[in-house]
Amino acid sequence: MPGYARMPVRLETERLILRPWTESDAGTLSALHAERGNGTPEVEDIRALIAKQLAATAKTGIALLPVRRRDEGDFIGYCGLIIGRSTLDEPEIAYELFQRAHGRGYATEAAGAVVDAAKTTGRQRLWSTVGAWNTPSLRVLEKLGFERDHVSTEDNGEVVWLTRSLL
Numbered sequence: 001m002p003g004y005a006r007m008p009v010r011l012e013t014e015r016l017i018l019r020p021w022t023e024s025d026a027g028t029l030s031a032l033h034a035e036r037g038n039g040t041p042e043v044e045d046i047r048a049l050i051a052k053q054l055a056a057t058a059k060t061g062i063a064l065l066p067v068r069r070r071d072e073g074d075f076i077g078y079c080g081l082i083i084g085r086s087t088l089d090e091p092e093i094a095y096e097l098f099q100r101a102h103g104r105g106y107a108t109e110a111a112g113a114v115v116d117a118a119k120t121t122g123r124q125r126l127w128s129t130v131g132a133w134n135t136p137s138l139r140v141l142e143k144l145g146f147e148r149d150h151v152s153t154e155d156n157g158e159v160v161w162l163t164r165s166l167l
Contacts, residue, residue, distance in 0.1 A: 004088075004121045006061040007081060011113040018065040018079060018110060020057070021050045025066050028075040032098055056082075061121070062091050067110045076101040079110035081118060085161075086127040091118070093128050095140075107140045115144055119166045126166060132158035 011018040026046040034040040057063040064080035077097030084092035093114055095107050118126055128146055130137045138160060146162040153159070 004061060004123060007063055007121050008117050009057065009063050009065065011065065011110075011117055012070070013109050013113050015070050016106065016110055016113070017068050017070050018113060019068070020063070021054055021066055023047055023050065025075060026050060029066075029078070032075075032077060032096060035099055060088055062088070062118075064094060065114075067095075067097070067106065069106075076106060077110075079107070079114050081114060081126070084127075085129050090123065090125045090127055090163075093118075093126050093141075095137075102136065107137070108143050111140060111144055115164065115166070124166055126164045128162045128164075129159050130162070131156070132160050138162075 009020045026043045029050070030041050030043050030046045033046070053064055060083065062081035062083075064078055064082055066075055067077045067079050068075055077095065079095035080093070081091040082094050084094060086092040093111055095111055095114075097107055115126065126146075127149075128141050130141065132151065141162050141164075144164065146164040149161045149163045151158050151160050
């Protein structure tokens, strides 16, 4: 990870707290994954996923973080940086929220905090990839200054690639 500072792993906004994963997040993360419509993952599998995510953060210095509402204290999703379809030099921002949390500005708020955190690492650019069908997510990214770069076709349909300068 030469040349890059580690991303802060605790971020706070007016309404949200993003902080590192704990084992106690496994049940709610399993429920979030169940909203995708492919069944409910076993909590033990989610615990392994969390352990893998924590190891990736230790290795790369970037993090995907659970998102909790500040006042209620409840887990509503995750947001952060991943390598994904991109690179460690130009990571990808990723987020997913429970459907009950949609339409309230939480994704924009959390992703804005992650963009600000990414700037502190010294990186110059972020990517995001979003299914072309996902208009709400595309709107979030456009609000944050991401611009469309290109579209690719994958097994599950068209994917819009967006980029944002951090300079």
